[in-house]
Amino acid sequence: MLKKFAMMLGACVAALGLSGSASAEHFDFVPGMGPDPRAPEMASGDGTPYSWYYQSIHLDFSDFPDGRQDTTGHPTANGNVPYFIFDGTDTSPAGHCLEISFMGPEADSLYPSNFLQDLRFTFTDSHDNDLGWILDATLPAFDPNNPIQTTYSGVARLWIQNTGTTLTWHTKIADFDGNNGSWNQSAVMNIWRLEMNQTTCTSTASNNGIPFITIIGKTGSYTVCDESGTCTSGS
Amino acid sequence: MKRFLRLGVNLGMSAAVLLTAATSLARVTWNLKPAGMGDYDWTLKQHWEFNRTGASSSLGNCVQNCNYHSYGADEPDVSWGTSDPNGNNRTAAPECLEIQTYAGIITANPDTVIDVKDQNGTWQLVNDDFGGGGSRISRARIWIDNLVTTMTFHMRIRAYSSVHNSDDFYVTTTRRDFGANVATARAACTSGQTTIPWVQVTDSPTSTVTFSSFH
Numbered sequence: 480m481l482k483k484f485a486m487m488l489g490a491c492v493a494a495l496g497l498s499g500s501a502s503a504e505h506f507d508f509v510p511g512m513g514p515d516p517r518a519p520e521m522a523s524g525d526g527t528p529y530s531w532y533y534q535s536i537h538l539d540f541s542d543f544p545d546g547r548q549d550t551t552g553h554p555t556a557n558g559n560v561p562y563f564i565f566d567g568t569d570t571s572p573a574g575h576c577l578e579i580s581f582m583g584p585e586a587d588s589l590y591p592s593n594f595l596q597d598l599r600f601t602f603t604d605s606h607d608n609d610l611g612w613i614l615d616a617t618l619p620a621f622d623p624n625n626p627i628q629t630t631y632s633g634v635a636r637l638w639i640q641n642t643g644t645t646l647t648w649h650t651k652i653a654d655f656d657g658n659n660g661s662w663n664q665s666a667v668m669n670i671w672r673l674e675m676n677q678t679t680c681t682s683t684a685s686n687n688g689i690p691f692i693t694i695i696g697k698t699g700s701y702t703v704c705d706e707s708g709t710c711t712s713g714s
Numbered sequence: 715m716k717r718f719l720r721l722g723v724n725l726g727m728s729a730a731v732l733l734t735a736a737t738s739l740a741r742v743t744w745n746l747k748p749a750g751m752g753d754y755d756w757t758l759k760q761h762w763e764f765n766r767t768g769a770s771s772s773l774g775n776c777v778q779n780c781n782y783h784s785y786g787a788d789e790p791d792v793s794w795g796t797s798d799p800n801g802n803n804r805t806a807a808p809e810c811l812e813i814q815t816y817a818g819i820i821t822a823n824p825d826t827v828i829d830v831k832d833q834n835g836t837w838q839l840v841n842d843d844f845g846g847g848g849s850r851i852s853r854a855r856i857w858i859d860n861l862v863t864t865m866t867f868h869m870r871i872r873a874y875s876s877v878h879n880s881d882d883f884y885v886t887t888t889r890r891d892f893g894a895n896v897a898t899a900r901a902a903c904t905s906g907q908t909t910i911p912w913v914q915v916t917d918s919p920t921s922t923v924t925f926s927s928f929h
Contacts, residue, residue: 567744571753
């Protein structure tokens with residue numbers, strides 16, 4: 480009901496031409512829009528050559544309805560589940576600490592539902608089937624006047640380390656309350672590479688309540704472990 | 715914002731094809747150490763369509779009628795931080811990014827253009843039709859220097875003309891590691907090569923945008 484009200488309200492706003500999208504077209508370096516300032520261990524000294532922050536990857540779930548259910552025992556999906564795959568390869572022997580944060584998009588000119596309920600971040604096999612759970616989050620609407628408090632509602636870390644020629648890894652980002660895409664929801668994903676070794680990456684995550692997984696091995700034979708120490712084989 | 719299921723696409727396309735396309739498009743891929751690059755280089759690959767309207771440019775004769783895809787607050791954006799609310803320095807190292815468009819799922823030869831705003835706020839062409847031979851894709855390098863005070867950088871990928879407003883394409887953003895020496899890396903990224911059009915964004919003492927002499 481709340482979503483429907485928000486959509487109706489948003490539709491009225493859009494019809495009045497009051498969309499907030501006009502502020503979108505810039506590549507900006509402004510306070511509050513960088514990496515999550517609430518991560519205390521990142522408060523200084525992160526200006527290394529290999530740290531970087533890729534901000535605002537737009538995930539538009541409305542376009543991708545999918546019927547898959549996950550197997551992790553978390554809340555039941557509302558209809559089919561639209562999702563994005565976030566995957567990649569690593570041919571470097573260096574390990575990599577990635578902090579993945581999700582936030583609601585800035586006001587959307589077409590789709591008024593600018594918060595997202597029940598986002599689910601999982602790791603999967605090569606066929607996009609869920610193997611384990613990383614994070615559940617509900618993302619509030621982005622408030623440009625209060626960016627820090629309305630962003631980074633969902634934060635998790637991945638430690639990725641290739642021990643062979645290549646490691647191929649797979650994760651899934653689903654709108655579990657997506658109702659087959661009919662809510663027209665979207666989210667924004669930010670990727671931050673932290674200049675940390677595995678121990679620091681995971682211990683500081685744990686100390687700050689940030690869920691994490693480690694993905695270590697090589698294509699065809701790797702292990703994914705969650706923060707509780709439970710491990711799953713991947714391929 | 716139906717970026718992926720294009721309006722204007724042949725509605726007679728089979729359901730099977732649409733299903734396949736939808737599944738394959740919903741993917742963001744991050745490859746670390748792409749072929750021929752270093753341990754700390756990476757490529758992020760996404761599928762895009764032009765999701766905004768109203769771009770103007772003399773190239774392609776766009777009169778507020780070309781569609782575009784921006785890099786910005788709610789679109790892909792690489793940031794090197796600034797001071798946080800507590801005043802801690804969060805500035806990271808300068809970086810070299812390489813942006814390239816590729817054939818889409820439907821459009822075999824998308825006609826894209828990479829534009830960047832100069833410090834006066836005027837859109838300037840960085841690249842159109844990279845590589846010649848009938849290719850209409852685009853490629854450019856962006857050097858982003860250390861943040862000193864405040865820096866705003868505007869970039870867009872747009873349709874060459876309104877005829878191509880419905881083109882779809884893949885876009886990759888690649889972080890190129892040219893070493894820890896800033897001067898050497900900056901030159902390797904920009905003025906030290908004549909193959910890939912480039913832009914250099916610096917913030918000393920105020921934001922300055924320098925363009926390569928070739929496009």
